[in-house]
Amino acid sequence: MALPVNINELINGRTVEWERIEFKKGWNPVAVLHTICAFANDFNNWGGGYIIIGIKEKNGLPVLPPEGLPLLKIDAIQKELIELCNRLRPPYFPVAEPVNFQGKNILIIWVPGGTYRPYKCPEKFSKGTSYLPYIRRYSTTKKANTGEEQELLSMANRIPFDDQTNHHAEITDLNLTLIQAHLAEIKSDLLAETTSLPFSALCRRRQRPSAFSIIHTAPLKRRW
Numbered sequence: 001m002a003l004p005v006n007i008n009e010l011i012n013g014r015t016v017e018w019e020r021i022e023f024k025k026g027w028n029p030v031a032v033l034h035t036i037c038a039f040a041n042d043f044n045n046w047g048g049g050y051i052i053i054g055i056k057e058k059n060g061l062p063v064l065p066p067e068g069l070p071l072l073k074i075d076a077i078q079k080e081l082i083e084l085c086n087r088l089r090p091p092y093f094p095v096a097e098p099v100n101f102q103g104k105n106i107l108i109i110w111v112p113g114g115t116y117r118p119y120k121c122p123e124k125f126s127k128g129t130s131y132l133p134y135i136r137r138y139s140t141t142k143k144a145n146t147g148e149e150q151e152l153l154s155m156a157n158r159i160p161f162d163d164q165t166n167h168h169a170e171i172t173d174l175n176l177t178l179i180q181a182h183l184a185e186i187k188s189d190l191l192a193e194t195t196s197l198p199f200s201a202l203c204r205r206r207q208r209p210s211a212f213s214i215i216h217t218a219p220l221k222r223r224w
Contacts, residue, residue, distance in 0.1 A: 042113030068104025
């Protein structure tokens with residue numbers, strides 16, 4: 001399944017701010033779960049973020065060429081992700097996509113901002129551990145302090161306009177030609193699938209409605 005971004009430009013920081021990307025050389029389930037929780041909480045209303053496993057980082061930037069991961073390891077990680085994400089409260093499931101980049105296999109986990117924040121996850125995987133909310137501060141995943149947790153609770157009742165759903169809009173309010181132009185502009189690998197995917201599946205693939213805010217054709221139906 002193609003991600004709605006160009007992989008090369010994502011990894012080189014041309015389409016997504018560095019604060020929304022976390023690189024990891026290898027698989028660390030506790031750290032990854034904390035970052036998934038933080039991106040899902042979307043404290044800064046960035047629209048979530050991406051975790052890229054198989055690429056080492058230095059000072060927040062990717063070290064290339066990538067280290068890569070064995071294909072069997074990627075398959076095992078994807079299976080483990082289901083169990084991990086069930087540990088979130090409430091459960092939340094990102095999109096995981098294996099990608100071949102510069103001749104190496106990596107795994108990209110796309111974590112859009114969640115609908116039911118605040119999310120909490122276990123601090124550790126030991127019995128009796130505390131469930132805590134995590135957020136992103138610049139390029140760092142951290143535990144939310146008391147004030148930040150209160151802000152998360154407040155944000156749950158204050159949905160940004162771009163995240164609001166217009167329950168009166170219909171899928172016919174979207175224009176395929178403009179969607180294709182948008183995907184071409186951002187060099188998304190999803191563009192190649194727009195002629196083969198059912199239109200409804202294409203719209204779901206974009207996951208975050210605000211990405212299509214520029215392509216609405218009905219002025220009075222601004223959200224779908």
